[in-house]
Amino acid sequence: METLMAYVVGILFASAIYMMLRRSIVKLVIGLIILSNAANLLIFAAAGMTRGAPPLIPEGATAPLGPIADPLPQALILTAIVIAFGVLAFAVVLIHRAYEVVGNDDLDQMKDTDT
Amino acid sequence: MSPEVVLPILIPLLAGALTLAFWRSQRYQRWITLFASFALLAAGLWLLDSTREHGYVVMQMGNWPAPFGITVIADLLSAIMIVLTGIIGLAIAIYSMVATPDRHERFGYYPLMHLLLAGVSGSFLSGDIFNLFVWFEVMLLASFALLTLGGERSQMEGAIKYVTLNLFSSAIFLSAIGLLYGMVGTLNMADIGYKLSQVEHTGMVNVVALMFMISFGIKAAAFPLFFWLPASYHTPLIAVSALFAGLLTKVGVYALYRVFTLMFTGDVSYTHDILLWAAALTMLTGVLGAAAQFEFRRILSFHIISQIGYMLLGLALYTPLAIIGGVFYIMHHIIVKTNLFLVSGVVYRLLGSYDLKKLGGVYKHRPGLAVLFLVPALSLAGLPPLSGFFAKFIIIRAGIEVEAWVVTAVALLVGLLTLYSMIKIWAEVFWKPVPEGTDTSALTGKEKDPQMWIMLLPLVGLTLCTLFIGLNGQPIYELASDAAGQLMNPAGYIEAVLGVSP
Numbered sequence: 148m149e150t151l152m153a154y155v156v157g158i159l160f161a162s163a164i165y166m167m168l169r170r171s172i173v174k175l176v177i178g179l180i181i182l183s184n185a186a187n188l189l190i191f192a193a194a195g196m197t198r199g200a201p202p203l204i205p206e207g208a209t210a211p212l213g214p215i216a217d218p219l220p221q222a223l224i225l226t227a228i229v230i231a232f233g234v235l236a237f238a239v240v241l242i243h244r245a246y247e248v249v250g251n252d253d254l255d256q257m258k259d260t261d262t
Numbered sequence: 263m264s265p266e267v268v269l270p271i272l273i274p275l276l277a278g279a280l281t282l283a284f285w286r287s288q289r290y291q292r293w294i295t296l297f298a299s300f301a302l303l304a305a306g307l308w309l310l311d312s313t314r315e316h317g318y319v320v321m322q323m324g325n326w327p328a329p330f331g332i333t334v335i336a337d338l339l340s341a342i343m344i345v346l347t348g349i350i351g352l353a354i355a356i357y358s359m360v361a362t363p364d365r366h367e368r369f370g371y372y373p374l375m376h377l378l379l380a381g382v383s384g385s386f387l388s389g390d391i392f393n394l395f396v397w398f399e400v401m402l403l404a405s406f407a408l409l410t411l412g413g414e415r416s417q418m419e420g421a422i423k424y425v426t427l428n429l430f431s432s433a434i435f436l437s438a439i440g441l442l443y444g445m446v447g448t449l450n451m452a453d454i455g456y457k458l459s460q461v462e463h464t465g466m467v468n469v470v471a472l473m474f475m476i477s478f479g480i481k482a483a484a485f486p487l488f489f490w491l492p493a494s495y496h497t498p499l500i501a502v503s504a505l506f507a508g509l510l511t512k513v514g515v516y517a518l519y520r521v522f523t524l525m526f527t528g529d530v531s532y533t534h535d536i537l538l539w540a541a542a543l544t545m546l547t548g549v550l551g552a553a554a555q556f557e558f559r560r561i562l563s564f565h566i567i568s569q570i571g572y573m574l575l576g577l578a579l580y581t582p583l584a585i586i587g588g589v590f591y592i593m594h595h596i597i598v599k600t601n602l603f604l605v606s607g608v609v610y611r612l613l614g615s616y617d618l619k620k621l622g623g624v625y626k627h628r629p630g631l632a633v634l635f636l637v638p639a640l641s642l643a644g645l646p647p648l649s650g651f652f653a654k655f656i657i658i659r660a661g662i663e664v665e666a667w668v669v670t671a672v673a674l675l676v677g678l679l680t681l682y683s684m685i686k687i688w689a690e691v692f693w694k695p696v697p698e699g700t701d702t703s704a705l706t707g708k709e710k711d712p713q714m715w716i717m718l719l720p721l722v723g724l725t726l727c728t729l730f731i732g733l734n735g736q737p738i739y740e741l742a743s744d745a746a747g748q749l750m751n752p753a754g755y756i757e758a759v760l761g762v763s764p
Contacts, residue, residue: 167430172422179429186433190440220443223392227436230399234432237406238425244410245418257419 152192159185170254172242179238183231187224194220266312267319267336269305270344270383273298274351278376291372292359298376299355302383303348310341317748318758320389328759329450333389335759338745339589343386343516346596349727350508351379353720357604358501360713361611366411366499374411378404378505385513389759391439392449394517398435398481402428405510408502409494420494427490431480438473445470452759455524455752463528471526471533478521482514484574485544488567492551495566496559496616500607503559507566508600512592515573519588522577523749524756530580537578542669545571549679558606558616558691561683562599565642568676569595575673576657579664585746587656590739594641594649594731601638601724605631608717609691612705618687623696627705632692634721639688641728643681649731652739 159181166178197216204211246252277298284290312319313336323332336344354375362371381401388394410421443449445466446457458467476487483491491511495503518537526533548568555561573595576588606616608631613621625632641648644655654677661670696702703709731738748754 167426175422175426179426182430182433183436186436186440189437190443193440193444195444219449220440223439223443223449226392226396230396234399234403234406234429237403238429241406241410241418241421241425244413245422248413248415248418254422257422259416259419 148196148198149192152188152196156185156189156192159188172245172252172254175254176235176238176242180231180235183227183235187227187231190220190224190227264312264319264321266305266309267321267334267387270302270309270347271334271380271387273301273305274376274380274383277301278373278380281372281376282370285370288364288367291367295355295372295375296359299348299352302379303345303352306341306345306348309336310338310345312336313338313341314744318755320758328389328761329448329453332393333450333452333759334387335389335452335755336387337748337755337758338741339516339519339749340386342589342593342741342745343512344383346512346593347379347382347386347509349724350505350596350600351375353600353604353724354501354505356720357504357607357717360716361501361607362499369411371408371411374404374408375505378408378509382509382513386516389451390449391442391451391454394451395432395435395439398513398517399432401510401513402432405506409498409506411498411502414497417497420497423490424494427480427487431477431487434473434480435477438470438477441466441473442470450759451520451524452756456756456760458525458528459752467526468529468532471522471529472536474521474526475518475533475537478514478517479540480514481511482518482570482574483511483544483567484514484540484570485547485567488544488548488570491567492560492563495563496557500559500603500610504600504603504607507562507603508596511566511570512573512596515570515592518574519577519585519749523585524752527752534578534580537574538666538669541571541574541578542672543571544568544574545672545676549676549683552683553679556618558609558618558621558687559603561687562602562606565680565683566599568680569599569642571676572654572657572673575661575669579657579660579666579669581660581664582746582750583663584657584660585749586739586742587653587660589742589745589749590656591653593738593742594653594728597724597727597731598638598641598650601721601728602635602642604717604721604724605635605638608714608721611711611714611717613696613700613702614704615700618690620697620700621691622694622700623692623702623705625692626695627702627707631718631721634718634725635692636688637725638728639684640681641732643684644677645681647732649728652732652735656739 163178163182163185166174200215202215202218280294281291319336321334381397384397388397406425410417446454480487545568548564552561552564573588573591576584641650644650658670658673
C-alpha cells in the first residue's frame, strides 16, 4: 500500500508541476489544486498507514490496546483541505477577474509588471 | 498563566471582528484600527518586558501539556518581532487614516489589515510547526485580498505571480511537515528539536531541512525564488506596500531563523553553506536589479531583496556575533523599509507619479520631507551614525572573523551599490528641478492639503526610531545579543516548553 501511495503522490506532484508550467491561467489553478492534494496524500502516506485499527479506547481501559492508526495526520489533512479550499476559491475568483481585466488567459500576455 | 503571550494574536483578531461589525461606518473602523494598533504595540512592549525578565514566556493551549497540546511561546526574538509588528501596524494605521481611498475602505481594507497582523503575530508566537503553517495561511489570505483590493490590471497580473508562488511554497511547507512528522512523530517545535538532536543525522533530515529552506526562502524572497516580489509589491496601495515590505518577507526570515537554530543544526556545514551562498546571491541580484530600475517603488522593492540577503547572511555564518548582527539587521530593516515606502507615497501625493523621470524639486519646496527621506535612505545604505551602519558593521565583522572573504566582499559591495540607488533617488526626486509640464500646485503649497500632517506623522516617528537605534546602539546591541544567545542555545527553548533538559 505504501509503495502504491508513493507512486500516486509522485505522479500527482509531477502532473501538478506540469500543469503549473502551462501558459493558461486556468491550467495554472488546476495545477495548484492537484498540488495541494498531492501534499495532503504525502502527509497521509508519510505518517504511516495502519489498516483496520481505529484509535478507540475500550471501556474501562485508559490507553488503547495494541497498535492503532494515528489520528493526528488525518486531523492535519482535514485542516489543510479546509485551508486549501479557501485559498483555491480565492484563486479561481482571481483568475476570473484577471481574465476580465486583461482579456486573455495567456500568462505570456501578463508581463506588464515584470521589468 | 501569562496572558501577554496571546494578546498580540487576540487584539488584531478582535479588532478585525469589530471592524467587520462596523462595516458601514468607515469612521468607526478607522478609530478602532488606531486604538487596536496602540493596544498591539503596548502588548508587544509588555511581552518584551516579560521575556527580558523570564527568558521564555510559554502558554499551553487548553492546558494540554507539550508535546500534545499546541504551544504558544515567546522568546526574545519573538517579542522583538511583535514589538516591531506593533510599531509598523501603528504607523500604517495612522497613515491609512487619510491616505486610503474611500472605495478601498468600503471593501474591507481595515478588517483585512487586522487579519494580516493577526497572522503575522501568530507566526511569530507559534511553538508548533503545523500551527505555524496555519498562521502563514491566515497571513497569506489576508495579503492576497489586500494586494488585489482595487482591481487594476497591474494588480491582477502581480497577484497571479504572488499567489502562485506563495501557494507553491505552502505546498512544499506542508509536504515537509508531513515527512518530518513521519520521521519524529511530533509537531511541537521544541520536541522536534529535541528528537532530532538525539538521532543520528541522516540524509532524510537534510532533505526535509532543504524543503523548509526552499519554502521559507520563497516567502522571504531569497535567491533564486524572489521574482514574485518585484512583480507584485509596487502594484497595491502604498500603505499596503509598506506593510508588506516591512513585515511579510521578515516572517519568512524569522521562520528560517527559528527552524535553522532550533531544529536543523546537526549538519551545519551542509545546510548553512547553502544558505550562505543563497544569501550572497540574494544581496547581489537584489541590488543589481534595483540599479536597473527607474521607478520609486520598484527600486525599493528590489532593495528588500538585497537586504534579506544580509539577514540570511547572519543566519548562515552561524556564529554568535553573526546571529546578533542578523537580529539587529531585522530590527533596523523593518523600520527603515516601511519608512521609505511611506515617503514614496507622500511624494506621489505631492507630484502624482512614481516615475523618477517625472519627479523633482522636492528638496526646494519641502526640505523637511527631504530630510525624512535622507535619514532612512542613508541608514539603508549603512552610513554612520544611523541604525544601518551598526547592523552592517556587526554582520561584516562576523564575516571577517570566520574568514568568509567572498561573502564579506559581496556585503561591502552591496552596501556601496545601495548608496548608489539611494543617491539616484535623491538626485532625481529631491535635487533636480521639477520637470516641465508637471502639476506643482500641491508641491509648492498653492493647493492646501490640511491632512498632510497626519501622513507625515508616522514618517517622523519611524525616522526617530531609526535615529534612536543608531544613537543608542549599545542597549539595542545588548538586546540583540540576548536574543541571539537564546537562539544559539536551543536547549533553553526545549526546556522551557517540555520541562526537561536534553
